Amino acid sequence: MQIERFLLIFKPQIQNQTILKNHKLSNEEILLGIKSGDDSVAEYVYKRYFPQIQSYIIKNSGNPQIAKDIFQEAYISLHLKCRKENICLKCEFGTYFYSFCKNLWYKELDRKKRHRSKLNVVKEKEEEYGMLEKDIHQTEEYRIYLDHFAMLVKKCQELLRYYFNRMSFDEIASRMKYENANQARKRKHKCLQQLLESIRSDIRYIDIKGGYHGI
Numbered sequence: 001m002q003i004e005r006f007l008l009i010f011k012p013q014i015q016n017q018t019i020l021k022n023h024k025l026s027n028e029e030i031l032l033g034i035k036s037g038d039d040s041v042a043e044y045v046y047k048r049y050f051p052q053i054q055s056y057i058i059k060n061s062g063n064p065q066i067a068k069d070i071f072q073e074a075y076i077s078l079h080l081k082c083r084k085e086n087i088c089l090k091c092e093f094g095t096y097f098y099s100f101c102k103n104l105w106y107k108e109l110d111r112k113k114r115h116r117s118k119l120n121v122v123k124e125k126e127e128e129y130g131m132l133e134k135d136i137h138q139t140e141e142y143r144i145y146l147d148h149f150a151m152l153v154k155k156c157q158e159l160l161r162y163y164f165n166r167m168s169f170d171e172i173a174s175r176m177k178y179e180n181a182n183q184a185r186k187r188k189h190k191c192l193q194q195l196l197e198s199i200r201s202d203i204r205y206i207d208i209k210g211g212y213h214g215i
Contacts, residue, residue, distance in 0.1 A: 027093045034075070035082035045075065049094050053101045061109065070108070074101045076142045144205050148198040156191035163188050 025033070025044060033041025054067035062070075074097065081087065089096050149157065155176070162172045169181035169188075178184045199205055 025093075027089050030093045031082055031087055031089075034079050037079070042075070045097070046071070049097055052098060056098075056102060057105050060105065062105065066105075070101050070105050073142050074104055076145075080141055141205065144199060144202055145195075148195060148202065151198065152191065152195060156194065159184070159188055160191055160195070163192075 025041070030041060030045065032038075034045070050067075050071055053071055054064060057067040057070060058064065078097070078100070149160070152160070159172060159176060162175065167175075169184045172188075173179070173181050173184040176184065178187065
C-alpha cells in the first residue's frame with residue numbers, strides 16, 4: 001500500500017527527502033517533519049502507526065478504506081496544527097496519534113448514529129488528551145479540500161490522485177497520454193496551483209485562518 005502525499009494539499013512545493021530506515025524518531029523530530037512537509041516522516045508515521053489504527057477501526061465497524069481516510073484526516077489536521085502553533089506532547093507521539101484517530105472515528109460513528117453499541121472506546125487521561133477535541137474541529141479544512149477537489153476538471157482530479165499516490169511522472173505521462181514526464185510534471189503543477197487557489201478563496205477557509213493568532 002502506498003502512502004498518499006496528503007501534505008501537498010496545502011503545501012505545493014515539498015523537497016524529495018530520503019526515507020528514514022531503522023531509526024526511531026523522537027516526538028520533536030516527528031512534529032518538525034510533519035510541520036515542514038517531510039515526505040520521509042510522513043511515510044515513517046504511516047508505516048509505524050497505520051497498522052494499529054487500521055486494526056482498531058476494522059474491529060469497530062469500519063473497513064480498510066475508512067481507516068485510510070481517518071488516518072489521512074488526522075494527519076492533515078496535525079500538519080495544519082503544527083504550522084499554527086508549537087505542540088508539546090505529554091506522551092509518546094504514537095499514543096497521541098492513535099488516540100486522535102480513535103476519537104475521530106468515534107465522532108464519525110456518533111454523527112451517523114450507527115453501530116454505537118459495538119464501539120468500545122477507551123477513555124484516555126483527560127490531562128493528556130484535552131487537546132483532541134480542538135484538533136478534530138480542524139478537519140473542516142480537509143472537508144473544504146474535498147469540496148474543491150471535486151470541482152476540478154476530471155483530468156486534473158485523475159492526475160492529482162496519481163501524484164498523491166506517489167506514481168512516477170513517467171507512469172503518469174504514459175497513463176494520461178502526455179508526451180513525456182516533463183509535460184506531466186508541468187500539468188500537475190497547474191492543477192495543484194488551481195486547487196490551492198480555489199481553497200484559499202473559500203470563505204470557510206478564510207474564516208478558519210482568521211480564527212488563529214500569529215498567522
